[in-house]
Amino acid sequence: MPSIDAAAQTVFADLNQRCADAEFDRDFPENGKFIKRTIKAREYWYYQGYDAATGTKSNRYVGTVADSETTRRVEAHDRQRVDYRTRIDAVRMLRSAGFPTADALTGRVVERLAQAGFFRLRGVLVGTVAFQTYPGLVGERPMRALRTGDIDLAQDYGISVAIGESMPPVHEELQAVDASFRPVPNLSRPDRTSAFANANGFRVEFLVSNRGSDDLTGALIPMPALGGVSAQPLRYLDFLIRDPVRSTLLHAGGISVTVPAPERYAVHKLIVANERTEREKQAKDLTQASFLIAALARNQPVALAASWVEAWSRGPSWRRHLETGVARLDETGRIAITQAVCTHGEMLGYEPTQVGFPASPA
Incomplete structure (x- = not known):
């Protein structure tokens, strides 16, 4: 398999950092402040924001104090904004170097969910779309790109319950990208859904770890942080999404994502x-x-x-x-x-x- 030269790896590492910083800047404007909260003996960062247009205040989950990258961004919150044009040029260079890139629909959907807070709320991109982000992390690229017709997203149930915040309605976010997205019916629980599909069969599905009986597989679990969506429990998923890492999906100016x-x-x-x-x-x-x-x-x-x-x-x-x-x-x-x-x-x-x-x- 082809190795990635040092120059391309440096470009990816820089882009990865820039995209993560840009996401942080977008989520937490400079007119707010960060505070620490202790929950069950662990310290977490929360952001207290203020919307001058509506006069409303908000409290938003940021991440754990133990996460050095999150704490670094909190402490450097007043830095200059990231240059989007520089990121676009970096994505173009990496594409020319043979890095896998997302197709247009995948890129738009992941970008929309990122903007809605999925990754900030400790969601994890899994499956083939996550695999497309690995060459820059492992220093090599596959001989051929693997394409997919779906996006798989996961979140730990305990995190979803404890985080105290939710994304906007996921269905609305997906329809903002493609109006044909519809919930995929669940036969056992018609009032819940873990997946959406568009008119062409492109599928977006939400997953959660199944740590109980195998009988739970197929029984959708409501996820409080995921904008009205439930999740499909899967065995072995807890191993996969433990201690995830940051990478970048190559679309537009790059999308900062959390992957296994x-x-x-x-x-x-x-x-x-x-x-x-x-x-x-x-x-x-x-x-x-x-x-x-x-x-x-x-x-x-x-x-x-x-x-x-x-x-x-x-x-x-x-x-x-x-x-x-x-x-x-x-x-x-x-x-x-x-x-x-x-x-x-x-x-x-x-x-x-x-x-x-x-x-x-x-």
């Missing part, structure tokens, strides 16, 4: 590929996993090994899925994950034989 850490995405794909009933989707999962595993094994092997070990430690069913997933990888992927886990066992405090691999790479 690439090492978690790779390991998660090994697991969920085994539950696919459609061969095409299973093949896509394994292709994405193999790409990320090979790139991470070269550039971030400790993170990859640590994610594997964490997943392995979650129990017998996880181990069965991981073993089957590795067996289904292409040879490059199998060798890469084996070498990463076996080589870094001593550093991470385990023997390879304890986590499903031989004592040394084959």
